[in-house]
Amino acid sequence: MNSQTPVTDETGEACCSMPVDVAEDTVATDVALLSAMGNDTRYEALRIVASASDGVCVCELQPALGVSQGAVSQALSRLHSAGLVSRRKEGRWRYYSVTPVAVRLLDTLDDVRGGDDE
Amino acid sequence: MNSQTPVTDETGEACCSMPVDVAEDTVATDVALLSAMGNDTRYEALRIVASASDGVCVCELQPALGVSQGAVSQALSRLHSAGLVSRRKEGRWRYYSVTPVAVRLLDTLDDVRGGDDE
């Protein structure tokens, strides 16, 4: 606020304690994860990849997601650089699989959403 | 890709199985959560609120976050509508606290980041 922050108000109406610092690299790491998943196309792609037992190929994600091939590739590239999917080549095909990080986060999302449904 | 998707390639080189459908409201719910947290200011605000035992007031979040009062208010409003913080009034002051949903997600983020640090 100005210089009259209630934190040090002498009337005993001090507002509350000093806030903590959040480490910059923690912020960057977590925000990269969260924002990578925080988009419809990328979230759906991740869900689809997560539900496959042996990886999903770009060629079938595209019809499922209903966007262009380029958009699918960009989505997967973003998920990969955030550490949410791994990829491998098999001839012409590229397969994507979820990482343990993604599994954990998706499970947590399912838990908290399930709790709301009661 | 076009109509010759490897999914049904008769040569046995079928690419993989059919992808699942992801429920639209599940997508909307989760993406709202993730994108609310997927921004530096809002993530840091949530972290600060999470570290306080009895709620944090807007007036101290503002200096901690280093943005305008209006930006703090907007950030908290977004977190609130995503169900990540609850709020209460005490006279002139507005206090924000984390919800169990936020706690779960932040804990999971800490877990997966901790795993990476090894």
Add this chain to the structure above:
DNA sequence: TGCTAATATTAGCAGCTGCTAATATAGCGC
């Protein structure tokens, strides 16, 4: 080698997002 198929990358566009400044609203004491 030349072609097709799969997919990554790039360029560009329209809409979105996050911020500031200004304003509106709520609470408090005189």
Add this chain to the structure above:
DNA sequence: GCGCTATATTAGCAGCTGCTAATATTAGCA
């Protein structure tokens, strides 16, 4: 009621994001 403080809301701007279309790259085959 007035003036102040705390904070929510609004308007507007600059930069960002997600998409398509086009192109580049890679793999496979005759």
